[in-house]
Amino acid sequence: MEQMACSFADNLPGDEEREVLFDECKIIDTEPDEAFDRITALAARVLKYPIALVTFMDANRHWFKSRLGIEFQEAPRRVSMCSYCFLSESSPIFVIEDTHSEPKYACNPLVTGFPYIRFYAGASLFIEGVKVGVLCVIDRKP
Numbered sequence: 239m240e241q242m243a244c245s246f247a248d249n250l251p252g253d254e255e256r257e258v259l260f261d262e263c264k265i266i267d268t269e270p271d272e273a274f275d276r277i278t279a280l281a282a283r284v285l286k287y288p289i290a291l292v293t294f295m296d297a298n299r300h301w302f303k304s305r306l307g308i309e310f311q312e313a314p315r316r317v318s319m320c321s322y323c324f325l326s327e328s329s330p331i332f333v334i335e336d337t338h339s340e341p342k343y344a345c346n347p348l349v350t351g352f353p354y355i356r357f358y359a360g361a362s363l364f365i366e367g368v369k370v371g372v373l374c375v376i377d378r379k380p
Contacts, residue, residue, distance in 0.1 A: 247286045250315075250324045253297060263365065265303065266296055274304035276341040281375055282306050289353060289376035293320050294362070307376070308353050321355050323360035334358040336380035356380045 260266045263351035274292045282290035293300050300318035302311055315321060322343075325333040337343040337356050349355050353376065358373035 240288045250295065254367050256295065256370050257297060259365050259368055259370060260294070260296060266301055268303070270304065275306075277373065278304040278306045285359075285375050286360075287335060287357070287375035287377045289311060291320075291374050291376070292365075292371065293318075293374065294371040295320060295324060299316060303371070313348065319343075319346070319348060319355060319358045319376075320360055320374060322370055323362055323372045323374070326362075330361060332358075332360050332362075338380070 257318075278290040278292055282288065287307075289305075291302050291306070291308075293302050294305040295315060297315075299312045299315050300320050302308075303310070315342070319334070320336075322334070326332040332342055334340070335357060337346065337349045337358065343349060346355070355376050356379050357377040358374060360372040362369045363371040363373060
């Protein structure tokens with residue numbers, strides 16, 4: 239059997255700046271917020287995807303400020319699909335049409351296991367010019 243070439247985004251630009259902003263804003267590990275929940279609901283409804291998230295990326299994890307379609311609150315940053323959005327500089331929107339079509343995504347535990355991501359689209363979120371998170375939509379089919 240052929241070994242898949244997984245690619246994980248371990249180091250992300252702006253880690254120190256993000257941590258300072260998160261300390262100042264006090265947004266990480268806070269209670270759900272109706273304004274953020276309206277954004278995820280709108281994204282899911284308008285774009286017709288079953289999962290929508292507003293996420294923030296701290297030093298170790300991908301934390302969900304708002305989530306629709308999944309129950310867990312966070313994922314390890316190393317396997318986060320949003321990490322790839324952080325690394326994308328070529329477009330304001332990062333899209334993976336089919337995670338199974340590229341080996342660097344196909345063996346990701348969030349693709350091979352729950353929530354079985356097949357499609358991903360994310361738009362970076364900024365505070366004071368620093369990329370801090372992602373608004374994303376996800377589907378289990380390409």
